[in-house]
């Protein structure tokens with residue numbers, strides 16, 4: 001059976017993606033994460049490596065034991081953590097990514113076939129500051145001016161992935177490169193099952209989970225702070241759909257995907273409709289507000305819709321009404 005590697009397997013996206021891949025039963029799923037796998041992940045993965053993607057011995061061990069058809073490289077340090085620890089973020093997000101890119105290239109050489117390399121990038125590659133029209137939905141080439149270490153790292157790996165990608169290269173050039181590099185620029189992701197850690201879009205999921213648990217929560221950005229978001233189900237769908245698209249249908253390597261655009265106040269109001277007693281206040285953290293001010297308020301994902309039929313299943317109302325609120329109520333017995 002073909003093997004697929006998921007880095008950051010124990011993270012938010014990793015967990016959900018592995019569930020889908022394991023259910024599908026087409027792959028041997030190999031996980032890698034800093035943290036020990038949960039019991040569920042141990043069951044779903046054919047092998048799980050606990051360790052750091054900066055550890056060359058670990059990478060060598062994985063490489064020796066497997067030959068991957070596909071890689072989903074999800075491991076990374078998010079934007080707020082990256083601002084607190086920029087050199088560590090650079091190490092993990094750039095040098096760690098290079099280790100995984102290199103391993104995938106060696107696998108492609110062994111197999112004489114490009115490896116599909118899925119990379120999760122972010123709205124953090126954009127920079128809005130000084131834009132006279134900050135409310136518009138940005139296309140992939142517009143305002144690419146990252147202001148955070150995380151955004152800079154993501155943008156660099158996007159470029160490196162394209163450099164090593166077979167797409168749009170002649171046969172001659174394809175001898176030098178060997179990755180089928182595909183990348184999604186994700187908005188903030190909201191999951192009913194978990195809360196992210198170290199991101200700046202985290203105020204959305206944090207409000208929802210705190211309210212459902214009856215815990216007070218102070219939102220770290222202003223009520224009017226607006227971001228594009230999507231639910232985890234749509235994020236996993238986007239990863240799977242793009243990873244399965246025909247290479248000939250792809251007009252680019254890097255695609256925006258979006259679910260809906262929402263402000264902190266809109267999320268708060270929606271959450272309060274179901275958890276009316278929830279104590280949700282605001283306590284702005286300036287460095288995090290500054291990050292949000294630099295990020296797009298909306299994303300134009302028409303290229304993904306056109307090329308590989310991308311379509312989110314959940315807009316704002318449906319996301320909260322049909323998915324997030326019922327799921328958190330169930331999870332916390334609220």
Ligand code: SER
Pocket residue numbers: 078079080121122123124150186187188189198199200201202
């Ligand atoms: N969710 C990420 C963060 O907030 C952005 O992609 O850092």
